Amino acid sequence: MPRPRLFPRETIIPAAMRQFWRRGYHATSMEDLILATGASRAAIYEEIGGKRALHLACFPAYQAAIVSPALRGMDAPGAGLEAIAFYFETQISLAEAEGLPGPGCLVANAATETAPHDLAVATCVEAHNSCLQHAFERALGNACPSLGRAERTDLAAFVTLTAQGLWSMSRGVESAKPLRTHGHILINLLRARLSK
Amino acid sequence: MPRPRLFPRETIIPAAMRQFWRRGYHATSMEDLILATGASRAAIYEEIGGKRALHLACFPAYQAAIVSPALRGMDAPGAGLEAIAFYFETQISLAEAEGLPGPGCLVANAATETAPHDLAVATCVEAHNSCLQHAFERALGNACPSLGRAERTDLAAFVTLTAQGLWSMSRGVESAKPLRTHGHILINLLRARLSK
DNA sequence: GCCATAACAGAACAAACATTCTTTAACAAC
DNA sequence: GTTGTTAAAGAATGTTTGTTCTGTTATGGC
Numbered sequence A, B: 001m002p003r004p005r006l007f008p009r010e011t012i013i014p015a016a017m018r019q020f021w022r023r024g025y026h027a028t029s030m031e032d033l034i035l036a037t038g039a040s041r042a043a044i045y046e047e048i049g050g051k052r053a054l055h056l057a058c059f060p061a062y063q064a065a066i067v068s069p070a071l072r073g074m075d076a077p078g079a080g081l082e083a084i085a086f087y088f089e090t091q092i093s094l095a096e097a098e099g100l101p102g103p104g105c106l107v108a109n110a111a112t113e114t115a116p117h118d119l120a121v122a123t124c125v126e127a128h129n130s131c132l133q134h135a136f137e138r139a140l141g142n143a144c145p146s147l148g149r150a151e152r153t154d155l156a157a158f159v160t161l162t163a164q165g166l167w168s169m170s171r172g173v174e175s176a177k178p179l180r181t182h183g184h185i186l187i188n189l190l191r192a193r194l195s196k
Numbered sequence C: 001g002c003c004a005t006a007a008c009a010g011a012a013c014a015a016a017c018a019t020t021c022t023t024t025a026a027c028a029a030c
Numbered sequence D: 001g002t003t004g005t006t007a008a009a010g011a012a013t014g015t016t017t018g019t020t021c022t023g024t025t026a027t028g029g030c
Helices: A009-023 A030-037 A041-047 A051-074 A081-098 A106-113 A119-143 A149-169 A177-194 B009-023 B030-037 B041-047 B051-074 B081-098 B106-113 B119-143 B149-169 B177-194
Strands: none
Touching: A009 A030, A009 A041, A009 A051, A009 A106, A030 A041, A030 A051, A051 A081, A051 A106, A051 A119, A081 A119, A081 A149, A081 A177, A106 A119, A106 A149, A106 B106, A106 B149, A119 A149, A119 A177, A149 A177, A149 B106, A149 B149, A149 B177, A177 B149, A177 B177, B009 B030, B009 B041, B009 B051, B009 B106, B030 B041, B030 B051, B051 B081, B051 B106, B051 B119, B081 B119, B081 B149, B081 B177, B106 B119, B106 B149, B119 B149, B119 B177, B149 B177
16 A cells, blocks of 8 residues: 655645746756755655656646736626736735745746747747736727727737736836836826727 | 967857857856857856856946947937837847847846846846836937926836847747737837827 | 555765866967 | 967866665555
């Protein structure tokens, strides 16, 4: 009868995700991951596989734990520009509560570091950006039903890009004020555009 | 009489910059740098110092070779929104000519990878962002002299953020089209804002 | 309590790594 | 051609690294 696992994926992956999120992939050693997760190297290898497998396992975990809750406000019927503004304010407040500089966005970080050289990571980044973009697209559509579909898609991609830029910036600022300023500017620019 | 150097800084640094720009710091080994520069490890250590010193030397080189020329269009008297548009279009065309996906922006990449954990890198990032922001600020001021100083500063910071997001995106796209689309959207949003 | 089985701890391994060191080479003055 | 000097090549060094391996432990059925 086998011994029940002390370190199931549900324990290892969240801890590893926080480590990769803050330090990135190449600057994180297996030793760092062992310390962060509390599991031994054999436990990690047995349950997940190697370092790269563990890194790749963090993306769905990030989607479930961070991204989906973040976008929930945009699921409501009729959610519009206020929902986008709420998304930004909520995420900025969470970052502020957690302490700035923060880790930014796991996916945005990976987009810069590993995605250009790892197709599996690039696929995760692509899926994540699509997910964000679709959420913003729905909200923009609600906010301005007369907006052309092509322009709505482009604006949504732009909002996604700006969000990613914001989270990257949050890795280097000690105050939430510039983050909020940028969030407000984006919303104001969108509002001006949609009210034409 | 000492032997003249075969590998002066002016030879080593540009080649190393391209390597760090594409692969980042931690994913680049000294062996990679030796191959990229053509210099031996002793030549690199003698002329520059170690890996970190070489990385840090790349930022001023990047400013001189890439950033200053990019911003030159905004130095002209009265340069306004068209100069900002020109900046984006020129940089996108260069990236396209070089082949996409591209390396993005060395500083934006470093902002994500090494700046959060290396004060010297963070200082370089901060200086770079200030430089961009001041250029955009001047252009926005020219475009709309009645714009409040605080709002001008905030919009300029927003343009800087969006530019960084764009270069990060360019690391993962194979076509310049979405880059151009984003550039156009930004300019249009700014134009709409400034014409109020 | 014994057993078979899988989980876990951490040592071992081979390779990769940044940096230092030793030897060789290039140079101009003489 | 010799000399003194520094530059360069690449081997050597000690450390770090990701992964594998061996021994120990925990487990439930019997």
